[in-house]
Amino acid sequence: MTRPLRVIFAGTPDFAAASLDALLSSEHRVVAVYTQPDRPAGRGRKLTPSPVKARALEHGLPVHQPVSLKDADAQADLATIQADIMVVVAYGLLLPQATLDIPPMGCLNVHASLLPRWRGAAPIQRALEAGDAESGVTIMQMDAGLDTGAMLLERRTPLDATITGGELHDRLAALGGEAIVAALTALAGPGLAATPQPEEGVTYAAKLSKAEGELDFTAPAASLAAKVRAFNPWPVAWTRLAGEPLRLWLAEPGRREAEDPVAAPGTLLPAAGDALRVACGAGGEDVLRITRAQLPGGKPLAARDLLNARGERFAPGTPLGDTHQEISS
Numbered sequence: 001m002t003r004p005l006r007v008i009f010a011g012t013p014d015f016a017a018a019s020l021d022a023l024l025s026s027e028h029r030v031v032a033v034y035t036q037p038d039r040p041a042g043r044g045r046k047l048t049p050s051p052v053k054a055r056a057l058e059h060g061l062p063v064h065q066p067v068s069l070k071d072a073d074a075q076a077d078l079a080t081i082q083a084d085i086m087v088v089v090a091y092g093l094l095l096p097q098a099t100l101d102i103p104p105m106g107c108l109n110v111h112a113s114l115l116p117r118w119r120g121a122a123p124i125q126r127a128l129e130a131g132d133a134e135s136g137v138t139i140m141q142m143d144a145g146l147d148t149g150a151m152l153l154e155r156r157t158p159l160d161a162t163i164t165g166g167e168l169h170d171r172l173a174a175l176g177g178e179a180i181v182a183a184l185t186a187l188a189g190p191g192l193a194a195t196p197q198p199e200e201g202v203t204y205a206a207k208l209s210k211a212e213g214e215l216d217f218t219a220p221a222a223s224l225a226a227k228v229r230a231f232n233p234w235p236v237a238w239t240r241l242a243g244e245p246l247r248l249w250l251a252e253p254g255r256r257e258a259e260d261p262v263a264a265p266g267t268l269l270p271a272a273g274d275a276l277r278v279a280c281g282a283g284g285e286d287v288l289r290i291t292r293a294q295l296p297g298g299k300p301l302a303a304r305d306l307l308n309a310r311g312e313r314f315a316p317g318t319p320l321g322d323t324h325q326e327i328s329s
Helices: 014-024 051-058 072-080 123-129 165-188 221-230 303-314
Strands: 006-011 029-034 039-041 046-048 085-089 107-111 134-141 151-158 237-241 244-253 268-272 275-280 286-294
Touching: 006 014, 006 051, 014 029, 014 051, 014 085, 014 165, 029 051, 085 165, 107 165, 123 134, 123 165, 123 221, 134 165, 151 165, 221 237, 221 244, 221 286, 268 303, 275 303, 286 303
Parallel strands: 006 029, 006 085, 085 107
Antiparallel strands: 039 046, 107 134, 134 151, 237 244, 244 286, 268 275, 275 286
């Protein structure tokens, strides 16, 4: 490496904090941190710093929290830092071209997908929901588009049929930290080739909503199980049991048994010892095995524990769903 780079880091959630940690452990020097303004959180709605801000303060780093980077004063403040490069990870604010042009070496983004697949807000969950065989992170040279910049480096990871959104989040956060340090080190020395994103294979990862977590039991079991895993730990897949919300935390495709009755999609079948079983798919020919769920006012529990404690609520023949009301937080 020719020399350590002076880095402005911009990020907000835990996913970004992992990249900040990696940079702080590297040869490069983080000279300023940008993060979103403190937000109300918890029962008392107390103003709470972001995970990135908390980490920056632990290390004595100067923290900037502008409401926007579109105005000239905010851009002038950023320019006075005189950094070589800016690293952006799940920052949550738009960076206009005038801001992107300030660091001499530009702005790099750590994106949680293998671009150009899953540009946008929720790439981790959409990859799992779609049943992708692999995911990863891409280090991208930022431009004014939505995750459209040239690719500098990527790290890949295989996906199996058990990983949840939370587990993939943590895996990609760690990969992102490794990848951004590798990218900066290469840029400070021999350099990195920038590869334009291909037009073929572009998909968009739309923002998640709680309403979207409602399960349609006419869908195939594999699709429903993928959605349950993808939406764990947020926004959590859900249905209704006797008019009350039932949150589904873990599920897997199952199979019909010879003794199973003919049942419409969304009907509870006789339970196995470790799973609630629901008829699903067109005509109810599939089976979804729910292995972890949560009743109102309770904690997420293994299906075996729910059956032991509240077995009468999960009697065979009981319908699930049949409502379009949004679940409350």
